Amino acid sequence: MNPYQRLQNALNLDPVDRVPVIPLLGAYGARLTRVALKTLFSSAEAYVAGQQALQAEFGFDLVLAPFDFSAFAEACGGEVAWHEEQVPNTRRPPFRRPEEALSHPLPDPCSSGRLPVFLEATRRLADIYRQRVPIVAAVPGPCIFPALLFGLDRWIEILLFDEAEARRLLAHTGPCFLAWARALLEAGADYLVVSEGMAVSEVAPRSIFVPQFLPHLLDMFHELKAPTFLSGTGGSLNHNLDLLAGLPGLVAVCPGARDDLARARDLVGSQLPLVGNLDCHLLPSLTPDQVCQLSLAKLDRAVPAGPFLLGTAGADLPLATPPDNLRALRAAVDRFQEDRLDQDAHDVL
Numbered sequence: 001m002n003p004y005q006r007l008q009n010a011l012n013l014d015p016v017d018r019v020p021v022i023p024l025l026g027a028y029g030a031r032l033t034r035v036a037l038k039t040l041f042s043s044a045e046a047y048v049a050g051q052q053a054l055q056a057e058f059g060f061d062l063v064l065a066p067f068d069f070s071a072f073a074e075a076c077g078g079e080v081a082w083h084e085e086q087v088p089n090t091r092r093p094p095f096r097r098p099e100e101a102l103s104h105p106l107p108d109p110c111s112s113g114r115l116p117v118f119l120e121a122t123r124r125l126a127d128i129y130r131q132r133v134p135i136v137a138a139v140p141g142p143c144i145f146p147a148l149l150f151g152l153d154r155w156i157e158i159l160l161f162d163e164a165e166a167r168r169l170l171a172h173t174g175p176c177f178l179a180w181a182r183a184l185l186e187a188g189a190d191y192l193v194v195s196e197g198m199a200v201s202e203v204a205p206r207s208i209f210v211p212q213f214l215p216h217l218l219d220m221f222h223e224l225k226a227p228t229f230l231s232g233t234g235g236s237l238n239h240n241l242d243l244l245a246g247l248p249g250l251v252a253v254c255p256g257a258r259d260d261l262a263r264a265r266d267l268v269g270s271q272l273p274l275v276g277n278l279d280c281h282l283l284p285s286l287t288p289d290q291v292c293q294l295s296l297a298k299l300d301r302a303v304p305a306g307p308f309l310l311g312t313a314g315a316d317l318p319l320a321t322p323p324d325n326l327r328a329l330r331a332a333v334d335r336f337q338e339d340r341l342d343q344d345a346h347d348v349l
Contacts, residue, residue, distance in 0.1 A: 003061040020061040044120040065137035066118040075113030106176040109183035126188020137189035141196025142220040200235025234314030241267040257313040273307035280314035288328040295332030
């Protein structure tokens with residue numbers, strides 16, 4: 001069973017030879033190919049080489065399309081902060097006032113900034129891995145999308161003090177979310193990961209999320225009609241998970257690192273796959289054995305309760321993570337599978 005079949009079967013609740021392992025590794029490719037992160041996220045050739053190196057080294061059950069949300073701010077006139085050891089972020093958002101954004105044309109996926117580079121990288125990954133390894137593309141959620149244009153603090157300020165303008169901004173940016181997601185799918189992505197930061201408890205309480213964001217999120221998922229994972233970029237989703245499990249096109253949910261997986265299972269029911277939920281920021285500081293034991297604990301807890309995939313909670317994995325810690329993820333799944341087979345044989349006897 002190849003990774004494409006394994007992930008597809010897991011999401012369709014069909015038999016798999018082992019639990020899929022799907023950590024989000026984009027920038028980490030630069031560590032293996034020894035290129036600067038600015039090169040990695042500005043060159044389709046460099047990015048694809050990084051994903052090929054990751055797949056050859058670790059054999060995980062996905063390859064990841066370029067994952068750099070600062071490119072949207074840059075495409076609108078914002079400034080990107082480049083770093084040697086972490087993914088780029090926005091140094092200066094392009095807008096301060098809602099009317100500036102509302103009067104500005106939103107990025108065109110095919111022509112604005114580095115977005116065409118990301119699409120070209122996705123096409124090349126699809127050419128290499130089609131139906132062998134799934135291509136997964138992370139996209140900013142429709143409700144967090146305005147934060148890419150203003151910064152999160154300013155976006156929250158607009159939400160709290162000018163609800164009408166906030167609604168206008170959501171309506172204005174919604175088509176850009178859809179256009180970008182569809183462009184990635186057309187380029188060859190098999191699945192999307194919608195990273196919806198406004199759904200997490202650390203950013204917005206349920207009392208704000210339900211009236212201000214849930215209707216927009218439902219509308220966007222209904223329009224998108226694509227196989228989608230929902231993530232909170234590592235933030236806690238459990239406080240809204242009962243509202244999110246029925247989103248159109250949803251194939252799996254990625255609880256946050258602090259979310260209890262048993263509670264998440266209770267909230268989504270027995271059929272929706274969960275992706276759990278190793279804290280990506282913790283992995284650099286652990287030993288391989290600790291990573292393996294932590295992974296086994298999650299597998300032991302989650303797999304008997306329903307469909308489960310082992311993955312990381314958060315954004316891109318830190319470059320400081322030792323390669324042996326990544327190998328420990330696969331080792332944990334292999335050990336878990338061996339233990340289950342041994343137990344099945346024992347039960348037969």
